[in-house]
Amino acid sequence: MSNHATKRLLNAPEDIVTDALAGMIAAHPDMLSLEGPTGRAVVAVDGPRANKVAVVIGGGSGHEPAFAGYVGRGLADAAAVGNVFASPGPQQVMDAARAVEGGAGVLFLYGNYTGDVMNFDMAVDACKAEGILAASVAVTDDVASAPAGHEGDRRGIAGNFFVFKIAGAAADEGRDLDGCLAAARAANAATRSMGVALTPCSMPQTGQAHFTIAPDRMEIGMGIHGEPGMRSAQLGTADDLVDELMQTILADMNANPGDRVAVLVNGLGATGLLELYVLNRRVAEVLSEREISIHRTWVGEYCTSLDMSGASVTLMRLDDDLAALLDRPCRTAALTVGCTPAPLPARRSRTARVAAQAGPTQDLSRLASEGPVTPQAFRAMMRAAAQAITDHRDWLSQLDGIIGDGDHGITMEIGWTAISRALDEAPEAETITALCHRMSAAFLDAVGASTGPLYASAFTSGGAAVADRLNLDGPAMAAWIKGMCDGILSRGGASVGDKTMIDAWLPAATAAAAAEDNPAARLQAAAEAAAEGRDRTAQIESRRGRSAKLGARSLGHVDPGAASAQLILAAMAESCPASAS
Structure with missing residues (x-):
């Protein structure tokens, strides 16, 4: 881990996405607008129309020009924009969908990551x-992240460039939802990518590199969220690197003489065109030697990873339909193909249809009032948990940077800050169940990523588990902890031993159920069991999430989700009121 902070041109780190979107809209008012209450739906001014399939793409920020750079006539109708390296939440995605759907359906396209899928x-x-x-359709082009036969487990990296283009062209051509879906799937099946990182990237909030790469080493098969690669290798020549990438890609796609491909040589944020053209020179030579013709080539930054130095190579094998869709004109901030289409008539402003989020109905006269944890005490415990996450944000992000994308502490702080604001707005008489419902919505709206749906489900389930209570006694506190765990299990599907937050939450729930009959003792037992579960994650390989791609390289490192779960429970235990009275 580097001790040198990265220099950046920004205002407040937490405002970087909002400020960047405002600047993007100001630069392209003829192409783009920002719509919806979340402020994270970038919509094409010229493109969405009645009776056309709406193409909605999305993902985290930090990959610019992806994803909003591909919004425009002939390509995507809208993009849902998440926080840096974090999936947009469902409300942000729905803002985009509601703004552009025209009666023919919506096709969502995104990279194959746990948070995006959820x-x-x-x-x-x-x-x-x-x-x-x-x-x-989840894009799965990264050949380094899973072997042949397990394509559905692969990550989506720069190949989304081709899948988005094909789907947008199919929709612009007037194909129905099934036709657009088939075109996107065909593009995804025909696309293969592989990349290399020379330096790590750093999150704007911390300014610290996620991991270290020695000056004479490179990471082969890295992800686009700052994850380490599949393996470390000696830094060699550009030609040797391209030969390795191309050999893997061409073998995986079973390329044959006479095939026709489209090529993307993509920079990851800090690699200039001078080097990218050196790489492309060898890509073209390899294809020529294999008697594979090049239909089109793009060289530049199309799917980046903040300030990472490195590049990726993507090939899409073409048939006549894919070639025609690839050539169909489009006009976006990041990609223009062919002649600019004639402008469409101004589209009618749509009224956002927001589903009601009614809280649970409870008859206060029937709620059990035994126990020292009143709704007011529960609020104080939640604020203590929020403070613990804030205090340990950088540590959690450092843990995540070693085996993931380095944003877990930042994501958790964003979510718990939203919870604190929601508690400030809650009526004084609100019950614990109602507070949990409120916290669930606040966390999900603020975070997205995989953590958003997981903790939103946890709070909803935890609140439901104590819906018959006004105050919490020992058994009720244990029921709440179990409810939290059950919510995470139901949404994420992980098991103990997968190296996730469940390795802390499930032992915590078990320990709480068996502890002394008061809330403080139950929480203390839960926190201690969570700490043991957290520490055990260092001895197991990851089987879930982004770190699962690292295999044995994840050994020796604590899971950040388990670490944050322990912090939450420990803070609650410390602030829990004594049971007597």
């Missing part, structure tokens, strides 16, 4: 609940 799946469900046809 949040976009929730948006698909929300669309269906509102009577909107919806389907989705």
Whole structure:
């Protein structure tokens, strides 16, 4: 871990996405607008229209020009923009979908990451609940992240460039939702990518590199969220690197003489065109030697990773339909193909349809009042948990930087800050169950990522577990902890031993159920069990989330989700009122 902070041109780190989107809209008012109450839906001014399938893409910030740079006529109709390296939440995705759907359905496209899958799946469900046809495709182009035969486990990296382009062209051509879905799937199946990192990136909030790469080393098969690569290798020549990447890509796609491909040589944020063209020279030579023709080539920054130095190579094998869709004109901030289409008539402003978020109904006269944890005490415990997360934000992000994308502490702080604001706004008489419902919505709206749906489900389930209580006694506190755990299990599907937050939450729930019969003792037992579970994660390989791609390289490192779970429980235990009275 580097001790040198990265220099950046920004105002407040927490405002970087909001400020950047405002600057983007100011630069391209003829192409883009910002719509919806979340302020994270970038919408094409010229493109969405009645009876056309709406193409909605999205993902975290930090990959510019992806994702909002591909919004415009002939490509995506809207992009949902998340925090840095974090998926947009379902409300942000729905802002985008509601703004552009024209009666023919919505096709969602995103990279295959746990948080994106969770949040976009929730948006698909929300669309269906509102009577909107919806389907989705997760891009899986990264050949380094899973072997052949397990393509569904692969990450989406720069190949989203081609999948987005094909789907947008199919929709612009007038194909129905099934036709657009088929085109996107065909593009995804035909696309392969692999990359290399020479230096790590750093989060704007911390300014610290996620991990270290020795001057004579490189990370082969890195992700686009600052994750380490599949393996470390000696830094060699550009030609040797391209040969290794191309050999892996071409073998995986079973390329043959006579094939036709589109090429993308993509910079990751801190690699200039001078070097990228050196790489492309060898890419073209390799394809020529293999008697594979190049239909089109793009060289530049199309899917970046903040300030990471490195590059990726992407090939899409073309048939006649994919080639025609690739060539179809489009006009966006980051990509223009062909002649600029004639402007469409100004589209009618749409009224956002926001589903009601009614809280649980409780008859206060029937609620059990035994126990020292009143709603006011519960609020204080939640504020203590929020403070613990803030105090340990950088440590949690450092843990995540070693085996993940380095944003866990930042993401948790954003979510718990939103919870603190929600508690400030809550009526004084609100019950613990109602507070949990409020916290669930606040966390999900603020965070997205995988953590957003997981903790939103946890708070909802925890609140439901004590819906018959006004105050919490020992058994009720244990029930709340179990409810939190059950919510995470139901949403994420992880098990003990997967190296996730469940390795802390499940032992905590078990210990709380068996502890002395008062809330403080139950919480203390839960915190101690969570600490043991957290420490055990250092001895197991990750089987879930982004770190699962690292295999044995994840050994020896504590899971950040388990670490934050322990912090929450320990802070609650310390602030829990004594039981007597």
